[in-house]
Amino acid sequence: MHKQLKVDGMSCQHCKMSIETALNSITGVQRAIAFHEEGRVEIDFNESQIDLATLINTIDDLGFEVITDQE
Numbered sequence: 001m002h003k004q005l006k007v008d009g010m011s012c013q014h015c016k017m018s019i020e021t022a023l024n025s026i027t028g029v030q031r032a033i034a035f036h037e038e039g040r041v042e043i044d045f046n047e048s049q050i051d052l053a054t055l056i057n058t059i060d061d062l063g064f065e066v067i068t069d070q071e
C-alpha cells in the first residue's frame with residue numbers, strides 16, 4: 001500500500017533523516033521517503049505487517065505532526 005502524509009515540523013535534512021530512519025526500520029515498511037521542504041512523507045508498506053496508525057504514531061513520537069491522512 002502506498003500512502004502520502006502531510007507532516008508539519010520538518011525543518012531540515014536532519015528531520016528528514018530521522019523520519020526516514022525510523023520508518024524504514026519498521027518491519028513491513030518497504031520504503032519511506034520524507035520531503036522536508038514540502039512537508040510530505042511517502043510510505044510504501046505491507047498492510048498485513050504494519051498498519052498506518054502505527055506509522056503515524058512513529059512520526060508523532062519523533063516530535064512531528066501528521067496533518068492529514070490522504071486516502
Ligand SMILES: [Cu+2]
Pocket residue numbers: 010011012013014015016
Ligand atoms: Cu531538522
